[in-house]
Amino acid sequence: MTTAILECISTLSISAQQLRRLPKLLESGLLKKMPSTLKDSDVPNLFREPYIQTGYRPTDQDWKYYFLSLFQKHNESVNVWTHLLVALAVLLRFRAFIETETFTWSALSIPLVLYVLASLTYLTFSILAHLLQSKSELAHYTFYFMDYVGVSTYQYGSALAHYYYSSHQAWYDKAWPFFLPGAALLGWMSCVGCCYAKYRYERPYPVMRKVCQVVPAGLAYVLDISPVVHRIIVCSMDECSDRAVWYHCLQIFFFVISSYFFSCPVPEKFFPGGCDIIGHGHQIFHLFLGLCTLSQLEAVLLDYKDRHEHFTARYSPTSTQISCLSFFLLIFCTSLTAFYLRQKIKQQLDKKDL
Numbered sequence: 001m002t003t004a005i006l007e008c009i010s011t012l013s014i015s016a017q018q019l020r021r022l023p024k025l026l027e028s029g030l031l032k033k034m035p036s037t038l039k040d041s042d043v044p045n046l047f048r049e050p051y052i053q054t055g056y057r058p059t060d061q062d063w064k065y066y067f068l069s070l071f072q073k074h075n076e077s078v079n080v081w082t083h084l085l086v087a088l089a090v091l092l093r094f095r096a097f098i099e100t101e102t103f104t105w106s107a108l109s110i111p112l113v114l115y116v117l118a119s120l121t122y123l124t125f126s127i128l129a130h131l132l133q134s135k136s137e138l139a140h141y142t143f144y145f146m147d148y149v150g151v152s153t154y155q156y157g158s159a160l161a162h163y164y165y166s167s168h169q170a171w172y173d174k175a176w177p178f179f180l181p182g183a184a185l186l187g188w189m190s191c192v193g194c195c196y197a198k199y200r201y202e203r204p205y206p207v208m209r210k211v212c213q214v215v216p217a218g219l220a221y222v223l224d225i226s227p228v229v230h231r232i233i234v235c236s237m238d239e240c241s242d243r244a245v246w247y248h249c250l251q252i253f254f255f256v257i258s259s260y261f262f263s264c265p266v267p268e269k270f271f272p273g274g275c276d277i278i279g280h281g282h283q284i285f286h287l288f289l290g291l292c293t294l295s296q297l298e299a300v301l302l303d304y305k306d307r308h309e310h311f312t313a314r315y316s317p318t319s320t321q322i323s324c325l326s327f328f329l330l331i332f333c334t335s336l337t338a339f340y341l342r343q344k345i346k347q348q349l350d351k352k353d354l
Helices: 002-028 063-071 077-100 107-135 137-166 169-175 179-200 207-238 243-263 281-306 308-314 317-353
Strands: none
Touching: 063 077, 063 107, 077 107, 077 281, 107 137, 107 281, 107 308, 107 317, 137 179, 137 207, 137 281, 137 308, 137 317, 169 207, 179 207, 179 317, 207 243, 243 281
Protein backbone atom coordinates (compact mmCIF):
# COMPACT_ATOMS: atom_id res chain seq x y z
CA MET A 1 0.00 0.00 0.00
CA THR A 2 2.79 2.40 0.99
CA THR A 3 4.73 1.54 -2.16
CA ALA A 4 1.69 2.27 -4.32
CA ILE A 5 1.20 5.63 -2.63
CA LEU A 6 4.87 6.53 -3.12
CA GLU A 7 4.69 5.52 -6.79
CA CYS A 8 1.57 7.67 -7.23
CA ILE A 9 3.26 10.67 -5.59
CA SER A 10 6.33 10.14 -7.76
CA THR A 11 4.18 10.03 -10.92
CA LEU A 12 2.32 13.19 -9.92
CA SER A 13 5.66 14.90 -9.20
CA ILE A 14 6.99 14.00 -12.64
CA SER A 15 3.75 15.21 -14.26
CA ALA A 16 3.94 18.49 -12.38
CA GLN A 17 7.53 19.01 -13.53
CA GLN A 18 6.52 18.33 -17.12
CA LEU A 19 3.64 20.81 -16.88
CA ARG A 20 6.00 23.45 -15.46
CA ARG A 21 8.34 22.91 -18.40
CA LEU A 22 5.52 23.09 -20.96
CA PRO A 23 5.38 26.91 -21.24
CA LYS A 24 9.17 27.05 -21.69
CA LEU A 25 9.10 24.30 -24.32
CA LEU A 26 6.35 26.09 -26.20
CA GLU A 27 8.05 29.45 -25.88
CA SER A 28 11.44 28.21 -27.02
CA GLY A 29 10.14 25.90 -29.73
CA LEU A 30 6.74 25.91 -31.35
CA LEU A 31 5.57 29.40 -30.39
CA LYS A 32 8.74 31.05 -31.67
CA LYS A 33 8.02 29.62 -35.10
CA MET A 34 4.44 30.89 -35.11
CA PRO A 35 3.51 34.11 -36.95
CA SER A 36 3.35 37.26 -34.87
CA THR A 37 0.03 38.93 -34.18
CA LEU A 38 -1.06 41.88 -36.32
CA LYS A 39 -2.63 45.31 -36.05
CA ASP A 40 -6.25 45.84 -37.05
CA SER A 41 -5.15 47.54 -40.27
CA ASP A 42 -3.35 44.34 -41.33
CA VAL A 43 -6.37 42.02 -41.24
CA PRO A 44 -9.57 42.01 -43.33
CA ASN A 45 -12.42 44.15 -42.06
CA LEU A 46 -14.51 41.11 -41.10
CA PHE A 47 -12.08 40.13 -38.33
CA ARG A 48 -11.76 43.55 -36.71
CA GLU A 49 -13.47 44.42 -33.45
CA PRO A 50 -14.33 48.00 -32.44
CA TYR A 51 -11.61 49.69 -30.36
CA ILE A 52 -9.39 46.56 -30.47
CA GLN A 53 -6.28 47.67 -32.32
CA THR A 54 -3.72 44.87 -31.89
CA GLY A 55 -3.41 41.16 -31.16
CA TYR A 56 -5.06 39.84 -34.34
CA ARG A 57 -3.88 36.52 -35.76
CA PRO A 58 -3.05 36.31 -39.47
CA THR A 59 -5.50 34.53 -41.76
CA ASP A 60 -4.88 31.63 -44.15
CA GLN A 61 -2.46 29.73 -41.92
CA ASP A 62 -2.45 25.97 -41.29
CA TRP A 63 -5.09 24.64 -38.91
CA LYS A 64 -2.23 23.57 -36.65
CA TYR A 65 -1.35 27.22 -36.08
CA TYR A 66 -4.82 28.15 -34.84
CA PHE A 67 -4.97 25.17 -32.47
CA LEU A 68 -1.50 26.01 -31.11
CA SER A 69 -2.53 29.65 -30.73
CA LEU A 70 -4.29 28.41 -27.58
CA PHE A 71 -0.88 29.01 -25.97
CA GLN A 72 -0.16 32.27 -27.80
CA LYS A 73 -0.92 35.76 -26.53
CA HIS A 74 -3.56 37.36 -28.77
CA ASN A 75 -6.86 39.22 -28.40
CA GLU A 76 -8.91 36.00 -28.28
CA SER A 77 -6.76 34.17 -25.70
CA VAL A 78 -8.83 35.11 -22.65
CA ASN A 79 -12.08 34.38 -24.51
CA VAL A 80 -10.86 30.84 -25.18
CA TRP A 81 -9.39 30.12 -21.75
CA THR A 82 -12.34 31.44 -19.71
CA HIS A 83 -14.77 29.02 -21.34
CA LEU A 84 -12.21 26.22 -21.46
CA LEU A 85 -11.76 26.41 -17.68
CA VAL A 86 -15.51 26.68 -17.07
CA ALA A 87 -16.13 23.61 -19.27
CA LEU A 88 -13.55 21.67 -17.24
CA ALA A 89 -15.19 22.86 -13.99
CA VAL A 90 -18.66 21.78 -15.20
CA LEU A 91 -17.34 18.35 -16.19
CA LEU A 92 -15.51 17.80 -12.89
CA ARG A 93 -18.41 19.06 -10.77
CA PHE A 94 -20.91 16.80 -12.51
CA ARG A 95 -18.55 13.84 -12.22
CA ALA A 96 -18.13 14.50 -8.50
CA PHE A 97 -21.90 14.77 -8.11
CA ILE A 98 -22.46 11.41 -9.82
CA GLU A 99 -19.85 9.73 -7.64
CA THR A 100 -20.96 11.16 -4.28
CA GLU A 101 -24.72 11.70 -4.49
CA THR A 102 -27.70 9.44 -5.09
CA PHE A 103 -27.71 9.53 -8.89
CA THR A 104 -29.51 6.99 -11.04
CA TRP A 105 -29.70 6.77 -14.80
CA SER A 106 -33.48 7.05 -15.07
CA ALA A 107 -36.20 9.35 -16.38
CA LEU A 108 -35.55 11.57 -13.35
CA SER A 109 -31.98 12.23 -14.46
CA ILE A 110 -32.58 12.79 -18.20
CA PRO A 111 -33.21 16.59 -17.99
CA LEU A 112 -30.15 16.97 -15.74
CA VAL A 113 -27.91 15.08 -18.17
CA LEU A 114 -29.27 17.13 -21.09
CA TYR A 115 -28.65 20.35 -19.17
CA VAL A 116 -25.01 19.40 -18.52
CA LEU A 117 -24.65 18.32 -22.16
CA ALA A 118 -26.12 21.67 -23.28
CA SER A 119 -23.69 23.58 -21.04
CA LEU A 120 -20.70 21.69 -22.41
CA THR A 121 -21.98 22.17 -25.98
CA TYR A 122 -22.21 25.96 -25.75
CA LEU A 123 -18.84 26.19 -24.00
CA THR A 124 -17.13 23.90 -26.55
CA PHE A 125 -18.60 25.71 -29.56
CA SER A 126 -17.61 29.06 -28.05
CA ILE A 127 -14.05 27.81 -27.55
CA LEU A 128 -13.85 26.61 -31.16
CA ALA A 129 -15.32 29.86 -32.50
CA HIS A 130 -12.80 32.09 -30.74
CA LEU A 131 -9.88 29.75 -31.37
CA LEU A 132 -10.43 28.94 -35.06
CA GLN A 133 -12.45 31.78 -36.60
CA SER A 134 -9.38 33.62 -37.90
CA LYS A 135 -8.55 30.85 -40.40
CA SER A 136 -10.63 32.37 -43.23
CA GLU A 137 -13.84 34.26 -43.90
CA LEU A 138 -15.77 31.01 -44.37
CA ALA A 139 -14.29 29.59 -41.16
CA HIS A 140 -15.24 32.80 -39.36
CA TYR A 141 -18.89 32.46 -40.33
CA THR A 142 -18.96 28.68 -39.87
CA PHE A 143 -17.64 28.65 -36.32
CA TYR A 144 -19.74 31.60 -35.19
CA PHE A 145 -22.84 29.92 -36.60
CA MET A 146 -21.84 26.87 -34.53
CA ASP A 147 -21.47 29.16 -31.54
CA TYR A 148 -25.06 30.38 -31.99
CA VAL A 149 -26.29 26.78 -32.22
CA GLY A 150 -24.51 26.15 -28.93
CA VAL A 151 -26.14 29.18 -27.28
CA SER A 152 -29.59 28.04 -28.41
CA THR A 153 -28.90 24.53 -27.12
CA TYR A 154 -27.84 25.94 -23.74
CA GLN A 155 -30.95 28.10 -23.53
CA TYR A 156 -33.23 25.12 -24.02
CA GLY A 157 -31.17 22.87 -21.76
CA SER A 158 -31.57 25.49 -19.03
CA ALA A 159 -35.32 25.62 -19.69
CA LEU A 160 -35.58 21.85 -19.24
CA ALA A 161 -33.67 21.93 -15.96
CA HIS A 162 -35.72 24.84 -14.58
CA TYR A 163 -38.98 23.24 -15.66
CA TYR A 164 -38.33 19.78 -14.21
CA TYR A 165 -36.33 20.58 -11.07
CA SER A 166 -36.65 24.23 -10.08
CA SER A 167 -40.25 25.31 -10.67
CA HIS A 168 -42.75 25.96 -7.88
CA GLN A 169 -46.09 24.16 -8.01
CA ALA A 170 -48.09 27.39 -8.44
CA TRP A 171 -45.97 28.35 -11.49
CA TYR A 172 -46.21 24.84 -12.91
CA ASP A 173 -50.02 24.77 -12.67
CA LYS A 174 -50.29 27.84 -14.92
CA ALA A 175 -47.32 27.49 -17.27
CA TRP A 176 -46.82 23.79 -18.03
CA PRO A 177 -48.82 23.63 -21.32
CA PHE A 178 -46.85 26.32 -23.15
CA PHE A 179 -43.48 26.62 -21.39
CA LEU A 180 -41.40 23.96 -23.20
CA PRO A 181 -42.90 24.62 -26.67
CA GLY A 182 -42.34 28.35 -26.15
CA ALA A 183 -38.77 27.79 -24.91
CA ALA A 184 -38.00 25.61 -27.95
CA LEU A 185 -39.46 28.15 -30.38
CA LEU A 186 -37.62 31.09 -28.80
CA GLY A 187 -34.42 29.05 -28.65
CA TRP A 188 -34.65 28.47 -32.39
CA MET A 189 -35.54 32.16 -32.97
CA SER A 190 -32.48 33.16 -30.95
CA CYS A 191 -30.26 31.09 -33.25
CA VAL A 192 -32.01 32.46 -36.35
CA GLY A 193 -31.62 36.05 -35.12
CA CYS A 194 -27.91 35.68 -34.39
CA CYS A 195 -27.11 33.78 -37.60
CA TYR A 196 -29.13 36.19 -39.75
CA ALA A 197 -27.49 39.23 -38.14
CA LYS A 198 -24.06 37.73 -38.86
CA TYR A 199 -25.06 36.90 -42.44
CA ARG A 200 -26.91 40.13 -43.25
CA TYR A 201 -24.81 42.95 -41.77
CA GLU A 202 -21.20 43.91 -42.44
CA ARG A 203 -18.81 46.09 -40.48
CA PRO A 204 -19.25 48.75 -39.31
CA TYR A 205 -22.28 47.01 -37.83
CA PRO A 206 -25.54 48.99 -37.57
CA VAL A 207 -27.65 48.99 -34.39
CA MET A 208 -30.13 46.67 -36.12
CA ARG A 209 -27.60 43.85 -35.96
CA LYS A 210 -27.49 44.02 -32.18
CA VAL A 211 -31.29 44.18 -32.08
CA CYS A 212 -31.53 40.95 -34.13
CA GLN A 213 -29.16 39.28 -31.70
CA VAL A 214 -30.40 40.61 -28.37
CA VAL A 215 -34.21 40.68 -28.74
CA PRO A 216 -34.84 36.96 -29.50
CA ALA A 217 -32.17 35.87 -27.00
CA GLY A 218 -33.61 38.24 -24.40
CA LEU A 219 -37.15 36.90 -24.88
CA ALA A 220 -35.84 33.33 -24.64
CA TYR A 221 -34.05 34.17 -21.39
CA VAL A 222 -37.12 35.85 -19.86
CA LEU A 223 -39.20 32.75 -20.51
CA ASP A 224 -36.49 30.25 -19.51
CA ILE A 225 -35.79 32.00 -16.20
CA SER A 226 -39.46 32.59 -15.30
CA PRO A 227 -39.82 29.46 -13.09
CA VAL A 228 -36.72 30.49 -11.17
CA VAL A 229 -37.88 34.11 -10.71
CA HIS A 230 -41.26 32.89 -9.46
CA ARG A 231 -39.54 30.52 -7.03
CA ILE A 232 -37.32 33.31 -5.70
CA ILE A 233 -40.34 35.57 -5.14
CA VAL A 234 -42.26 32.83 -3.32
CA CYS A 235 -39.21 32.00 -1.21
CA SER A 236 -38.70 35.66 -0.24
CA MET A 237 -42.36 35.94 0.78
CA ASP A 238 -42.19 32.76 2.86
CA GLU A 239 -38.75 33.65 4.26
CA CYS A 240 -37.48 30.21 3.28
CA SER A 241 -33.87 29.09 3.71
CA ASP A 242 -33.54 27.08 0.50
CA ARG A 243 -29.84 27.00 -0.47
CA ALA A 244 -30.63 26.47 -4.15
CA VAL A 245 -32.53 29.78 -4.27
CA TRP A 246 -29.36 31.69 -3.39
CA TYR A 247 -27.50 30.05 -6.26
CA HIS A 248 -30.42 30.89 -8.56
CA CYS A 249 -30.13 34.53 -7.43
CA LEU A 250 -26.44 34.44 -8.24
CA GLN A 251 -27.01 33.02 -11.72
CA ILE A 252 -29.43 35.87 -12.53
CA PHE A 253 -27.04 38.47 -11.08
CA PHE A 254 -24.10 37.17 -13.13
CA PHE A 255 -26.23 36.90 -16.28
CA VAL A 256 -27.40 40.52 -16.05
CA ILE A 257 -23.81 41.71 -15.74
CA SER A 258 -22.69 39.52 -18.64
CA SER A 259 -25.55 40.83 -20.81
CA TYR A 260 -24.42 44.39 -20.26
CA PHE A 261 -20.86 43.66 -21.40
CA PHE A 262 -22.14 41.67 -24.40
CA SER A 263 -24.30 44.61 -25.52
CA CYS A 264 -21.82 47.45 -24.88
CA PRO A 265 -18.17 47.66 -26.03
CA VAL A 266 -16.83 48.76 -22.66
CA PRO A 267 -14.29 49.42 -21.25
CA GLU A 268 -12.38 49.34 -24.58
CA LYS A 269 -14.55 52.17 -25.90
CA PHE A 270 -12.94 54.49 -23.36
CA PHE A 271 -9.42 53.08 -23.78
CA PRO A 272 -8.96 52.24 -27.50
CA GLY A 273 -5.99 49.90 -27.80
CA GLY A 274 -5.62 49.61 -24.03
CA CYS A 275 -7.73 46.48 -23.54
CA ASP A 276 -6.66 44.52 -26.60
CA ILE A 277 -5.19 41.45 -24.90
CA ILE A 278 -6.83 41.56 -21.46
CA GLY A 279 -9.87 43.44 -20.25
CA HIS A 280 -12.17 44.11 -23.21
CA GLY A 281 -15.90 43.73 -22.88
CA HIS A 282 -16.35 40.36 -24.57
CA GLN A 283 -13.83 38.81 -22.21
CA ILE A 284 -15.75 40.20 -19.22
CA PHE A 285 -18.94 38.86 -20.80
CA HIS A 286 -17.34 35.40 -20.99
CA LEU A 287 -16.17 35.57 -17.38
CA PHE A 288 -19.57 36.46 -15.92
CA LEU A 289 -21.43 34.06 -18.23
CA GLY A 290 -19.13 31.31 -16.95
CA LEU A 291 -19.90 32.29 -13.35
CA CYS A 292 -23.60 32.28 -14.27
CA THR A 293 -23.30 28.73 -15.63
CA LEU A 294 -21.45 27.46 -12.55
CA SER A 295 -24.00 29.05 -10.19
CA GLN A 296 -26.84 27.63 -12.24
CA LEU A 297 -25.27 24.19 -12.23
CA GLU A 298 -24.98 24.23 -8.44
CA ALA A 299 -28.60 25.35 -8.08
CA VAL A 300 -29.87 22.66 -10.46
CA LEU A 301 -27.86 19.95 -8.70
CA LEU A 302 -29.33 20.99 -5.34
CA ASP A 303 -32.84 21.02 -6.80
CA TYR A 304 -32.30 17.61 -8.37
CA LYS A 305 -31.14 16.19 -5.04
CA ASP A 306 -33.71 17.83 -2.74
CA ARG A 307 -36.91 18.00 -4.81
CA HIS A 308 -37.52 14.43 -6.02
CA GLU A 309 -41.09 14.46 -4.71
CA HIS A 310 -42.00 17.38 -7.00
CA PHE A 311 -40.69 15.52 -10.03
CA THR A 312 -42.42 12.21 -9.28
CA ALA A 313 -45.72 13.94 -8.47
CA ARG A 314 -45.85 15.85 -11.77
CA TYR A 315 -44.10 13.86 -14.46
CA SER A 316 -44.32 10.32 -15.73
CA PRO A 317 -41.21 8.65 -17.20
CA THR A 318 -42.86 8.42 -20.63
CA SER A 319 -43.88 12.09 -20.80
CA THR A 320 -40.41 13.15 -19.61
CA GLN A 321 -38.69 11.09 -22.30
CA ILE A 322 -41.00 12.46 -25.00
CA SER A 323 -40.46 16.05 -23.82
CA CYS A 324 -36.69 15.60 -23.78
CA LEU A 325 -36.71 14.42 -27.40
CA SER A 326 -37.50 18.04 -28.27
CA PHE A 327 -33.95 18.87 -27.13
CA PHE A 328 -32.53 16.92 -30.07
CA LEU A 329 -35.19 18.27 -32.42
CA LEU A 330 -34.12 21.81 -31.52
CA ILE A 331 -30.46 20.98 -32.19
CA PHE A 332 -31.46 19.58 -35.57
CA CYS A 333 -33.49 22.70 -36.51
CA THR A 334 -30.82 25.18 -35.38
CA SER A 335 -28.07 23.19 -37.11
CA LEU A 336 -30.14 23.15 -40.31
CA THR A 337 -30.60 26.93 -40.07
CA ALA A 338 -26.89 27.50 -39.50
CA PHE A 339 -25.95 25.17 -42.38
CA TYR A 340 -28.36 26.91 -44.76
CA LEU A 341 -26.94 30.37 -44.03
CA ARG A 342 -23.40 29.00 -44.20
CA GLN A 343 -24.14 27.79 -47.73
CA LYS A 344 -25.45 31.25 -48.62
CA ILE A 345 -22.24 32.78 -47.30
CA LYS A 346 -20.15 30.25 -49.22
CA GLN A 347 -21.93 31.16 -52.45
CA GLN A 348 -21.24 34.85 -51.85
CA LEU A 349 -17.58 34.20 -51.11
CA ASP A 350 -17.22 31.98 -54.20
CA LYS A 351 -18.65 34.77 -56.38
CA LYS A 352 -16.29 37.28 -54.82
CA ASP A 353 -13.30 35.07 -55.67
CA LEU A 354 -14.24 34.80 -59.37
